[in-house]
Amino acid sequence: RKEVEQDPGPFNVPEGATVAFNCTYSNSASQSFFWYRQDCRKEPKLLMSVYSSGNEDGRFTAQLNRASQYISLLIRDSKLSDSATYLCVVNRNNDMRFGAGTRLTVKP
């Protein structure tokens, strides 16, 4: 079993749609969690950290469920510019592990 698993997609949604991604992790000792965004042929960039209480940044909401060992990312009112691959990252003692990513395409 992979340490971090994501649905690879692709998710093809119309502008304005709400879309949600999940990510599961296998190690219950994982300490911190992040969502990164990666555009084609570019380096990943931090989208948001994921806190135990859940957190929101504009149209983006991240949640953590430690009991079930998954994190989620919700994107509301999708924009064309949200088209990218979204990477889930799990940290345990500075050992940062990435999921394979979920590809999102937002269409007009």
Add this chain to the structure above:
Amino acid sequence: DGGITQSPKYLFRKEGQNVTLSCEQNLNHDAMYWYRQDPGQGLRLIYYSQIVNDFQKGDIAEGYSVSREKKESFPLTVTSAQKNPTAFYLCASQGMNTGELFFGEGSRLTVL
């Protein structure tokens, strides 16, 4: 400007040759990482270093070597023992307070 600098951006090498990819950071971060990304796939951890003169193997360390003689620098050598070296290589350092990874722009290695 503060950040991570990787070089070269593009590199071609013949089979059987070793090649070293440079990664330099001026963010004063202790932890640094090397990842490999193949087309359509996620990032796989090659090596990471939490402090100078110390480093640990990741999932796919075979055929690679690193050094951490200075805090600012974490070069990766792709050796001839690496069977499929053609890939996109990403270096990152980790912020001490937030745990966020800051990435360089990557190095694309093609073996001819």
